[in-house]
Amino acid sequence: SYELTQPPSVSVPPGRTANITCSGPRLWDKFVSWYQQKPGQSPILVMFQDTHRPAGTPERFSGSNSGKTATLTISGSQAMDEADYYCQAWDSYTAHVVFGGGTKLTVL
Amino acid sequence: VQLLESGGGLVQPGGSLRLSCTGSGFTFSNYAMIWVRQAPGKGLEWVSAISGSASSTYYTDSVKGRFTISRDNSRNTVYLHMNGLRAEDTAIFYCAKDVNSDDFSSSCYDSWGQGTLVSVSS
Numbered sequence: 001s002y003e004l005t006q007p008p009s010v011s012v013p014p015g016r017t018a019n020i021t022c023s024g025p026r027l028w029d030k031f032v033s034w035y036q037q038k039p040g041q042s043p044i045l046v047m048f049q050d051t052h053r054p055a056g057t058p059e060r061f062s063g064s065n066s067g068k069t070a071t072l073t074i075s076g077s078q079a080m081d082e083a084d085y086y087c088q089a090w091d092s093y094t095a096h097v098v099f100g101g102g103t104k105l106t107v108l
Numbered sequence: 109v110q111l112l113e114s115g116g117g118l119v120q121p122g123g124s125l126r127l128s129c130t131g132s133g134f135t136f137s138n139y140a141m142i143w144v145r146q147a148p149g150k151g152l153e154w155v156s157a158i159s160g161s162a163s164s165t166y167y168t169d170s171v172k173g174r175f176t177i178s179r180d181n182s183r184n185t186v187y188l189h190m191n192g193l194r195a196e197d198t199a200i201f202y203c204a205k206d207v208n209s210d211d212f213s214s215s216c217y218d219s220w221g222q223g224t225l226v227s228v229s230s
Binding site for chain 2: 001030031033035037042043044045048049054084086088090092095096097098099100101102
């Protein structure tokens with residue numbers, strides 16, 4: 001089965017840049033999306049098709065996909081950005097939606 | 109856009125439940141829908157997907173043969189019929205709206221419901 005791998009946790013001081021990575025085979029032929037989930041809340045989409053921000057996602061959020069690793073970057077991290085972040089892609093070989101294991105972002 | 113799930117509850121191992129997710133604020137039939145679950149303290153796990161026309165359905169391996177996804181576009185509702193429930197199925201189940209109808213290669217999910225809790229225990 002296809003898997004996306006994320007680091008379990010990332011810590012960043014307020015105002016600094018946080019990079020959350022997502023790796024997997026053949027990422028070059030996939031679009032990666034990112035979701036933010038705060039405790040007790042449903043996930044929300046913060047990045048789609050690797051680099052596109054939905055309306056409402058702050059400009060400090062950006063995304064990239066090198067073909068081996070997708071990265072969600074939060075520039076000037078704020079306390080309100082503390083959350084779990086999940087990457088997601090569609091694997092056409094298995095016809096499965098795949099989520100990464102999630103990364104807990106701590107801003108302190 | 110709103111998604112409202114219902115149908116969760118406590119069920120014994122081997123039992124059945126039917127989850128419903130009703131959408132509003134968008135043309136329901138134009139979008140694929142998925143179910144995602146989250147076990148207590150764990151990450152998101154995709155369960156099943158259905159295209160806007162219901163012509164295509166997909167399942168994660170652990171639920172194949174036990175769960176069935178369907179939709180009634182006249183009622184703006186997607187269902188998840190769950191049979192043979194196991195303790196490891198205990199989770200919050202979310203429905204989510206795709207941005208596409210039938211092309212899953214660029215799928216992402218721009219609206220999510222509040223979730224419904226399924227507990228499987230004797």
